[in-house]
Amino acid sequence: MTASALTVGIVALHLLGALAALHAIRHARTPQGAIGWTLGLLLLPYVTLLPYLYLGSSRFLGYRVGHHAPAARPLPAAADTAPVDPGCARYAAISALQGRPFRGGHRLRLLIDGEVAFAAMLGAMTTAEHSLLVQFFIIHDDVLGRRLQQVLLERAAAGVRVCVLFDGIGSHALPQRYVDELRAGGVAIHRFATHRWRNRFQLNFRNHRKIVVVDGARGFVGGLNVGDEYLGRKPPLSPWRDTQLEIAGPAVADLQQLFAEDWQWITGAPPPLAPLPPADGEASALVVASGPADAQETGSLFFTAAIHAARQRVWLSTPYFVPDTAVRSALQLAVLRGVDVRVLIPARPDHRTVFLASTLHAYNAVRAGIGMFRYQPGFLHQKALLIDRDTAAIGSLNLDSRSFRLNFEVAALTVDHSFAAEVAAMLSADFARARAVDEREYREAPFLRRVAMHVARLFDPLL
Incomplete structure (x- = not known):
């Protein structure tokens, strides 16, 4: 390749990077994401253009939004x-968000x-x-x-x-x-x-x-x-x-x-x-569906609304604990209301980067008074939510940005005292097999591991 061809290639890449940066500024979900993509695309387009092509879109286009396929028959109220x-x-907001009763x-x-x-x-x-x-x-x-x-x-x-x-x-x-x-x-x-x-x-x-x-x-x-x-x-x-x-x-x-x-x-x-x-x-019961084609960030809003409705307890089981600001704030406010907030997470990683980010989030949660527990016998993949004495949700949603915004997910939100009691008994048994997380898990970790946690957290929007 001649020097002039190389120069043309570099200039073309920077022009494409600038165009992609304009797209990122307009369409990134958060200011932090817009800044990160824009700097990368402007300064290092040879490194960031290809990842942006595969990872940069914030909406799934063309899919029918609102959970109303033409194939489906009308259902009675x-x-x-x-x-x-x-x-x-008390879950009227979630029902309205779903557009179904x-x-x-x-x-x-x-x-x-x-x-x-x-x-x-x-x-x-x-x-x-x-x-x-x-x-x-x-x-x-x-x-x-x-x-x-x-x-x-x-x-x-x-x-x-x-x-x-x-x-x-x-x-x-x-x-x-x-x-x-x-x-x-x-x-x-x-x-x-x-x-x-x-x-x-x-x-x-x-x-x-x-x-x-x-x-x-x-x-x-x-x-x-x-x-x-x-x-x-x-x-x-x-x-x-x-x-x-x-x-x-x-x-x-x-x-x-x-x-x-x-x-x-x-x-x-x-x-x-x-x-x-x-x-x-x-x-x-209410079927809760979420996905990247939704007009709003349905997954995050679902967890936020459910947690805000709690008056006695919020028990959560999730393999990946990477809450966004809204969900983290909802959990902290629940603690301040005197709600019994407990989160069960794995003790063993299946994805190292997510595990590192989760560990840092768990440390911050403990400092805010949230009870964090690591399940000991094996890998915890369970996605369960228990609110007070009558409400439980079982489904595919994890407590991470991928489930909040990037994946198509589904859960059933149920209101029934007998079923909630069954879920409470199940989670009580799980918590009995778990170890409470305290601040030492982070503070006593080797320095480089703590650095790795903070680096992993930079990828929260993709985890």
Whole structure:
């Protein structure tokens, strides 16, 4: 390459960097993000242009916003199905944010850890007679993955319409033959991908939802993906601690609608849709969906509103503790109100950078009076929230920026004293197997490790 060609190349890169910096100034979510991208793009475009292409977008474009797919059938209001618990009123902001009401008349079942949860989910799948909708972030071609594959093939062979979604990045190791075998057996299966030109290069936007809907009547949400590690069969993270929720009642139609939106985005056609299921239980429930296509930062607002509603306790279980300013402030204000605030996090890392950032956030939380606990037996992947004596949420949302803003997520917010008592008993057992975090964890860490924590925290918007 001649010197003149090299000069032209450098000038072109700086011009492209300047254009990208203008885009960052206009579209970055926070002033800090805008400053960081702008400085990098202006001063070192040869280093930052490519990462900005893949990581710089703040919105998932083209996706239908507002959780109303044209494929979905209109649902009656909650009052047309069953009465809702009066305690739902304090979550009116979350209901308004979702654009859907709480629904009454649900039966709830808490599924603790992989063996119990997959026995329930696979067992429910085998009973499907009309439709089976399955969505996971990760599907592995291992023992558990092949068990799932066999059930799906059996249901398709029995005439059930089977639709499966998996995330293209989360399931990057899934071999094509696994998908081909399912398609050959009559299963409609697709990877969730950005696939529209405006999102083409974006790796940030992932579909992290875990949804199973059987005949439109029974639904499952939670933290479990399909892989042997989720059954605790892969050290050093085993035993794997996780939780799933089985829900039967009207809100299953909202789960079905949510799946339909993702399916419509990928395929352009609706999946099979069942009518509104009967209301034959006592619990009230609201399906909470969030994602980068939302007009607002739904995930962060959900946690903030739920924490602000607490008067007695806020117990949280999350594998990644990287709260934003709003959620951190909500937790601190809850402590000042005299609320019992406890957060359960892992003692073992599965992602080193996130673990380092979480450790620094845990130190700051302890200093603010928040009870932080590290789960000792194995890796904690559970996403659970308990508010006071009547409210619990189980789903796929972590307490980090990725779940707040970058991933498509789902959870079920439930109001029912009996179910909340079950979740409280589960979390009490978890806290009994945990070690309280104190300030020494940070202060007595080696100097370079403390520096690494602060460097990791710089990447909070991507964690």
